[in-house]
Amino acid sequence: MTSPAPATPSPSKYAFATILTGEGDVESSLEDPYFMAARLLTYQLLHSPDTRSADDIPLLVLVTENIPQEQRTVLAQDGATVVPVESITRGWVHPKWERWGGVLAKLNTWNMTEYDKIAFVDADSMLFKPIDGIFTDPSTAIQQTNPSHSSKGNEEGKKEEELPSTYLIAGIHDSWVEHNLPPTPGEGTDFYVKDNYMNAGFLILAPSEKMFEYYLRLLDQPSAFDPNYPEQNLLNCAHRVDGRMPWKDIGRKWNKKGAGLSDYEDGLKSVHQKWWVAMGNEVLDGYVANITAEMKTFFANRD
Numbered sequence: 001m002t003s004p005a006p007a008t009p010s011p012s013k014y015a016f017a018t019i020l021t022g023e024g025d026v027e028s029s030l031e032d033p034y035f036m037a038a039r040l041l042t043y044q045l046l047h048s049p050d051t052r053s054a055d056d057i058p059l060l061v062l063v064t065e066n067i068p069q070e071q072r073t074v075l076a077q078d079g080a081t082v083v084p085v086e087s088i089t090r091g092w093v094h095p096k097w098e099r100w101g102g103v104l105a106k107l108n109t110w111n112m113t114e115y116d117k118i119a120f121v122d123a124d125s126m127l128f129k130p131i132d133g134i135f136t137d138p139s140t141a142i143q144q145t146n147p148s149h150s151s152k153g154n155e156e157g158k159k160e161e162e163l164p165s166t167y168l169i170a171g172i173h174d175s176w177v178e179h180n181l182p183p184t185p186g187e188g189t190d191f192y193v194k195d196n197y198m199n200a201g202f203l204i205l206a207p208s209e210k211m212f213e214y215y216l217r218l219l220d221q222p223s224a225f226d227p228n229y230p231e232q233n234l235l236n237c238a239h240r241v242d243g244r245m246p247w248k249d250i251g252r253k254w255n256k257k258g259a260g261l262s263d264y265e266d267g268l269k270s271v272h273q274k275w276w277v278a279m280g281n282e283v284l285d286g287y288v289a290n291i292t293a294e295m296k297t298f299f300a301n302r303d
Contacts, residue, residue, distance in 0.1 A: 021102030122201035168206035170248040173200035200232035202255035
């Protein structure tokens, strides 16, 4: 009697994600630049022959309560998976700019445990090349949580034991913050230091309900971190490089906050920049014009 063939392991489940929180202030919601940015990201990740995923990786667009139905309908027609999420607020969290009032809703991404890894890309981003490879890049391997140094039995030790045993959060350095915002003792800014600060506009993460609960516990501690950059500073507080769950640097090829022609020519794969504002270079501005025109033609022909 022959033994049954071993079961084939199921493939890893990956997803891209972005979020809309109603930052726009234009009269028509379909003309809102962040909505248009989400459409462009959808086109680039799912449809463009130059940048789309080779493995049919889905794009999740998280939408908070105030996102109008017409935007949701269009994005779903474009091929995105529209995911309604609840806003997350705390009375002590006041962002530097009003338009960041809903950014903590980004934390809902950690509850999407049907996926093994999610690459979160802020809507105001643009791709130059495919970014599928980020999921298997060595910098995005699942990490073991570092051992606790707290004595078992005390309250701090109990909190430490509530951390997940494994985790993943990887991204890029925010060099502007590291060079321009020095830490101030007693103000929850001790992570504003060189080689420690991560930008939250391009993240690779492993969803985990336990991690989400940990983030909420931090939010329930008033002044635990500087709330000027709400979700970004929360993540830097939770994943400081000298902590138990340090974030990992993915290097410079995947994404950059703002880019010039030399970055583009050197093979940069994506840029985090409000591309609807002129980038100041004929080649880059030409790329923006071409890809947006390509998107509009593609969706117009589909309709």
